[in-house]
Amino acid sequence: MRRTAVLGSAGTLLAGTLIAGAMAAPAATADPGQTKQANQGSNSLSHGGSSEAYGVKVAADRAARHGIDWKDCPADWGLEKPIKCGYVTVPLDYRKPYGKQIQIAVDKIGNTGSKKDRQGSLVYNPGGPGGSGLKFPRRVVTKSKIWAGAAKAYDLVGFDPRGVGKSTPISCVDPQEYVKAPKADPVPDSEADKRAQRKLAAEYAAGCKERSGWMLPHMTTPNTARDLDVVRAALGDKKLNYLGVSYGTYLGAVYGTLFPSHVRRMVLDSVVNPSTKKIWYEVNLDQDIAFEGRWKDWMKWVAENDATYHIGNTVEKVQQQWEKLRATAKKNPVGGVVGPQELVIFFQSAPYYDSAWANVAATWSKYLKGDPAPLVDKAGPHPEDTAGNIASENSNAVYTAVECADAKWPTSWKKWDRDNTRLHEKYPFLTWSNAWMNLPCATWGAPQQHATEVKTNKGLPPVLIAQSTRDAATPYAGAVELHKRFKGSRLITERDAGSHGITNLENPCLNGKVEAYLLSGKLDSRDVTCAPHATPKP
Template sequence: MRAAVLLPAAGSLLLTALTAAPAPTAPAAGATAEARGTAVAAARAAAAGIAFGRCPKAEDLPGSLRCGTVTVPLDYARPDGRQIELTVSRVRATHRDPHNARHKVPGQGALVHQPGGPGTGGLYGPLIGMMPQWQRIAAAYDLVGYAPRGVAPSAPLSCQDPKGFVEGPRPAPTRPSAAFERERVAEAEAYARGCHERTGNALRHYHSLNNARDLDVVRAALGEPRLTFMGTSDGTYLGALYAELFPSHVRRMVFDSPADPAPERVGYRNLLDRSEAFEGRWRDVREWIARHDDVYRLGGTPGQVQRAYDTASARLARRPAGGTVGPAQLRGAFLDAGYDDVYWPYRAEALSAYLRGDPQPLVDQAGTHPEEEDAAAEAENADAARTAVECNDAAWPAGFATWDRDSTRLARRAPFATWSNVWAHLPCAFWRGPRQRPPDVRTGPGELPPTLVLAAERDAAAPYDGVLELHRRLSGSVLVTERDTGTHGIGGGPDACVNGRLEAYLLEGRLPERDTSCAGRPEPRPRPGPGS
């Protein structure tokens, strides 16, 4: 799945200055109704601005964040029709503080960050400026986040009663029985039906193309003639759509751990690609645990670690840990480890402790808490927003037959994540209403200012072939690869090499002269475990 050959390194990192992009323009003659509606909504937002003040109490945001709202049309083809409000958060650039030693750093406007999803809220995003790696960027930019449409408090979606959303312990078979499949199919049909019953015809307007249009209205409301944007994970697809729809509105864009934007892969094919990539990432985790057998006593080979995991899964099927952790929760905890190396020592420690008679670390890390109503409501809303966007973005195979055939074949070589991913996305097989046709994202020379693409070579959530596809489609983009690592989202992390390229681009508008790579971060250190 991942490309084995990297493009040449830039050596001494020769850098070139970017050229300025032209100012935003009105839609051309013959533009679509949605393009005209976006221009109308953006003009209104530019005139209204954003009245920043205290953030909504329900969001439990710190006082350093200030929030406001931006009004957008539910349907951009009808800009005078029903309106919804998006909540935006901001932390002002620290160069504005006269007591800050960096106050002489020139301001560069707003940097809007979308952390991924879909279904992920970005209101906490500006707090990254508190981290040491982000402080130079935070000195220059107002850091801005927002909750996309569908994500609370921005016209939140719901597909079922949150009290029933948090699952208790359940199986996680790699070869599901016919009875188990029937159960999950019925659940997926009921979930899709609930989404439509709770939202009605408005549900069709929650998709990535409208999220990109919303982003342009947010830009206008912030008073920014051109957008400076950083997207992570599926936030990069939002950025790619924005670049396709509004290339003249772009100032700088960072695509961190990008999704494959090829129209034929959006949705179902990307799902299969990620399931296969996670098998390699699961092996990375097992190899690391095996190298630290002196600490965890889970086996000195990946195969032995797999057997220890399987033993734990079988025990949990008979008696869930703490009444909350079954095989599905165990798998979910280790799927998280596939996203970020930082989880590895904790998951290994919890698995080792459980097999030696102490279930508490595993319960702490993987247990569900349905009694926490606020957390359940937040999780249900996030899943509803994710499902709506993904199902609306593209055509998915209808019914279960194609999913069953493809996943049965794939699970023979990639059993770890395949079926878990199927159950998470199966409501799309029973989705009602029109689907969007994914646009052919592609920019020619000079259509878009140079952009920066960041990727970890072994990232399972953003398989490297898809990274290269985005890179090819955005003319003038430069790719920085973190070699031999797989953490999802590398900008502003512990890799000084990556951060140097990110800062040079955002602060000075400079990019490597050609694609380059970084040696990668060191692997995590083991935490003391029961066997140490």
């Protein structure tokens, strides 16, 4: 789901730094034999009932034969030994499996147990769309207690989805232009403000087409799911073990729909609502409502810890301070670079993750005490960070490309204006900022598909779903909807909690059930509700 400017756990999902290194991704290529075979089978219905299914079979068979040429990761990837890195080649267009190819970057760390303990690979997607999964194997390097049990049985495998980072990447604007600040206040004061934002959104869509138009029609979740099946084959696994968080749950849901008999174990954490009525326009509107609720939860915590932060001892006072900060930054951007939009991007990490609560509150507190430097550093741009800026721009480009391509979007500005004006009245924290981020989809210059109907198809084993009740980025109703659609699934609910991406948080009730499922396939006979994980301390 929607990313913030803060590099965090499963849900922010900024791509890793992009520095050309010894293992720079090969350019997109034509497959050998392309001239003879480019069209053979591209319209065949003899393998799996569709041209894409035939293309997946061709690519997966090829990947299984070739495997992955694992090497030490380039030093500038930030992936230390014994993590290994490599590439998997996939078709740009699965209807033309012998046509143009693109690269998918993958990495792994071997299971920590014996050969007898090993159950294959556990493949991870952290969300986005646009997030890099390459940091996943580092959970072994950093000795994560939560994942120690699973790591004994599984190779932990991460990958950059098509368009992302170390894979064949896309871009929509010059990265240095993308990070310039301050940007316009997302909350419009006039029709002129709205016209200006509409112009920026249309220009962004045009930039995507100009810079990456050759990939845009193929930047869909179903294609990424097909890539995932080719990666599975390249790893030598007959069936997929998968952990998906945030947008990764939607990727997993689509994979489970397209390749039900290829699933072995699947954990889906913090769930995107997969209803075709929700993907993606309505999903983002629902997000605005949920963010306001979790924003209030955080402000309540700040008020309860006023002895530490001195921001306000009631929710109302904290909200007043927020509005004052916003107004001040609009008139005179903090440090010349932090305006209202930069504030929203930084502060929204608190509704996203409990782990950000203390950091955001402390940064705000220092500002109120007369020290704006931490706020400028954390919320402002870093023009000298070329690699980080490329990663940030790429991540946003993939987010936009996938959501715009996955489903039909409203093209009527009247509808966008009406819906977001209505929501802003009650849920002002994120509504307009979210609207402008997604508005390029209204003028998207590439085909938009019909959303995939997620459902249980023959062969799908029981899936484990995990969700907190007050999640802002992926509201709880999404988990309930997927639970209904995937028959035999089990839902673990973390009540009275709202952090996004809960399988990487310490909660013995949840952690134990996830581990038991991954190691033995064991599920409770019914859905389970867990008490919340510990509330952050100031």
